[in-house]
Structure formats: structure tokens, C-alpha cells
Amino acid sequence: MSELAVSLPCECGGQCEVHSADAGTQVKCSCGQSLTVPSLGKLRQLAGRDAYVTNPAEAIRKKTLSGIHPAGDRCIVCGSNDPQQFKCVAECESSVLREAAQTANSFTKTLMWFGTILLMPRLLLLFFLRGRQDLDEEPTILGHDVIVEFQLPVCAHCTNSGHNPLRMRAAKQLMKRVEIYQQLLDYYPRLTLKVSAPE
Numbered sequence: 001m002s003e004l005a006v007s008l009p010c011e012c013g014g015q016c017e018v019h020s021a022d023a024g025t026q027v028k029c030s031c032g033q034s035l036t037v038p039s040l041g042k043l044r045q046l047a048g049r050d051a052y053v054t055n056p057a058e059a060i061r062k063k064t065l066s067g068i069h070p071a072g073d074r075c076i077v078c079g080s081n082d083p084q085q086f087k088c089v090a091e092c093e094s095s096v097l098r099e100a101a102q103t104a105n106s107f108t109k110t111l112m113w114f115g116t117i118l119l120m121p122r123l124l125l126l127f128f129l130r131g132r133q134d135l136d137e138e139p140t141i142l143g144h145d146v147i148v149e150f151q152l153p154v155c156a157h158c159t160n161s162g163h164n165p166l167r168m169r170a171a172k173q174l175m176k177r178v179e180i181y182q183q184l185l186d187y188y189p190r191l192t193l194k195v196s197a198p199e
């Protein structure tokens with residue numbers, strides 16, 4: 001979504017532009033007066049946005065749950081009143097599972113071997129404990145899954161004349177015709193898309 005910018009009025013009659021990073025802080029007007037910047041939620045409302053929706057995936061989900069199709073009910077190519085609704089599932093981000101170490105790595109094993117032969121018992125104990133720490137490590141989930149579902153309304157004529165949403169490249173081009181879907185592509189440029197034919 002576009003960067004948040006809000007103009008706050010100052011007692012001097014001027015305006016002071018603030019951004020989301022300024023939320024909850026003090027900023028100085030060009031006249032030198034300090035202004036208190038509202039919370040991020042309040043700033044978002046002043047900018048005409050939802051107070052709690054911070055990215056396009058959330059915005060699409062919220063509209064869909066409210067029964068609103070962000071792309072509307074007309075063909076997004078020609079405006080026909082009789083489009084087919086292609087169901088899209090966009091995987092914007094996915095979590096990664098980092099497996100716990102099952103054994104000490106080869107470098108640690110080598111150091112332990114040399115420690116056994118050449119080094120003092122205290123050093124050997126240190127390497128042994130380090131190896132045990134690797135063994136006790138739990139798997140870790142990195143990141144989180146962001147998946148959003150939406151519909152692309154495209155009529156049969158447009159589908160047959162080169163705008164077939166079942167092809168990923170065509171589907172992404174069609175998404176650019178709907179502002180909130182374009183924002184989704186900008187926010188998550190590596191998203192993968194699965195499109196199902198209308199039932």
C-alpha cells in the first residue's frame with residue numbers, strides 16, 4: 001500500500017506533513033512549534049483508511065469477509081455484466097521450518113577430536129557441551145504464512161481472446177486492472193498464484 005502521509009494543522013495556520021513512522025511522536029512545524037502526532041490507527045483514519053488494515057492482503061480479506069468482491073461484478077477487461085468468477089489463491093509469504101541439528105557439525109567434531117588428543121580436558125568439555133547444545137535445539141519456524149483468496153471476474157469472450165486467468169502471467173496482468181490487487185502485487189512481488197476455473 002502507498003506510504004501514509006497526513007497533513008496536521010498547526011496553530012500558526014500552516015500544515016505539517018507527517019508519516020506513519022512519526023505516529024505517537026512529537027514533530028516540529030516550520031514555525032518551530034511542537035505538534036503531537038496521533039497514534040498510527042488515528043493517522044490511518046485521518047488519511048481515509050481503515051485504522052487497523054496495514055497491508056493489501058488484510059484489506060482484501062476484510063472486503064471479502066464483508067461480502068464485497070474487490071474487483072466488482074463486471075468483467076475487468078470489457079465491463080460486461082456477465083463475467084465468470086475465477087477463484088484465485090495468492091500465497092504471498094510462507095513460513096520456513098528450520099530443522100534442529102541432529103548431530104554436531106563436522107567442524108565441531110573435528111575440534112573435539114583434536115581436543116581429545118592435544119588439548120586440556122577443560123577445552124574438551126567446552127566442545128562437548130557445545131555439541132550437546134546443537135543436539136538439544138528445537139525446530140524453529142521462521143516467518144509466517146500469508147495467503148489470500150479473491151476472485152477475478154472475466155467474461156467468456158475476453159477469456160477466449162487472450163485474457164485467460166488460468167495462465168499465471170495473464171492472471172497477474174488482469175490483477176493490475178484492480179487497484180487493490182495491484183497493491184497486493186506491489187507489496188508482495190514474489191507472490192505465487194493459483195487460479196481455478198469457474199464451477
